[in-house]
Amino acid sequence: MSGKRASETMTRMAQIMTPNDANVLGNVFGGSILAMVDLTASATAQKFAGRVCVTASFDRVDFHFPVDVGNFVEMEGVVTYVGTTSCEVTIDVYATNLTKGDRRHTNTARVTMVALDENGKPTPVPRLVCETREEKVRFLEGHARRNLRKEQLAHLAALQSRLSSASDAEIEAWFADPKSLSI
Numbered sequence: 737m738s739g740k741r742a743s744e745t746m747t748r749m750a751q752i753m754t755p756n757d758a759n760v761l762g763n764v765f766g767g768s769i770l771a772m773v774d775l776t777a778s779a780t781a782q783k784f785a786g787r788v789c790v791t792a793s794f795d796r797v798d799f800h801f802p803v804d805v806g807n808f809v810e811m812e813g814v815v816t817y818v819g820t821t822s823c824e825v826t827i828d829v830y831a832t833n834l835t836k837g838d839r840r841h842t843n844t845a846r847v848t849m850v851a852l853d854e855n856g857k858p859t860p861v862p863r864l865v866c867e868t869r870e871e872k873v874r875f876l877e878g879h880a881r882r883n884l885r886k887e888q889l890a891h892l893a894a895l896q897s898r899l900s901s902a903s904d905a906e907i908e909a910w911f912a913d914p915k916s917l918s919i
């Protein structure tokens with residue numbers, strides 16, 4: 737599988753947020769932003785892989801600022817790391833009040849997408865050609881995040897298993913003092 741340059745993976749989407757996206761406070765629902773993030777990740781990954789790609793996982797997403805109805809929301813997606821059949825897409829989200837002109841970076845999301853073949857099975861993605869120091873640093877961070885995701889999942893599975901097999905007395909003791917449950 738030949739390589740594709742990281743610099744050529746940038747994919748942008750934008751829209752004005754409407755009252756359909758509003759929560760009861762009149763701000764935009766986090767879910768509306770996440771839907772746009774998912775679409776951007778999908779477009780970025782498919783352009784990169786030249787294949788249908790599906791969402792395998794979302795990393796934790798923190799919202800640093802509210803987005804208001806009427807804001808112009810822009811998504812910028814880039815492929816930051818690739819495995820064999822998966823790639824990590826990093827999406828930066830910006831919201832602009834068009835009448836005031838202030839553009840704020842509201843959050844960064846990371847989505848793992850998997851390329852599928854004609855039979856719906858995972859299939860290799862191109863190699864990611866990282867030319868600049870920044871691209872190489874992003875790739876190394878992506879590699880570390882991939883390992884951390886795996887470790888965290890294994891850790892949580894072990895914890896779940898420990899809790900489900902614990903005695904009532906152990907559960908009561910940990911419930912009374914959650915810090916005593918080493919995780």
Ligand SMILES: CC(C)(COP(=O)(O)OP(=O)(O)OC[C@H]1O[C@@H](n2cnc3c(N)ncnc32)[C@H](O)[C@@H]1OP(=O)(O)O)[C@@H](O)C(=O)NCCC(=O)NCCS
Nearest residue numbers: 790791792793818819820821822823848850852857858885
């Ligand atoms: C994602 C999916 C294709 C993985 O299929 P699978 O049979 O588990 O595939 P594999 O175990 O061979 O893993 C394939 C790749 O996906 C990655 N992967 C699988 N599950 C993952 C997860 N939960 N998070 C991150 N990466 C994951 C693997 O690390 C592997 O990457 P690599 O090839 O780069 O090493 C499958 O679980 C699926 O179809 N999920 C539903 C996807 C979907 O419908 N999304 C939209 C939800 S509405």
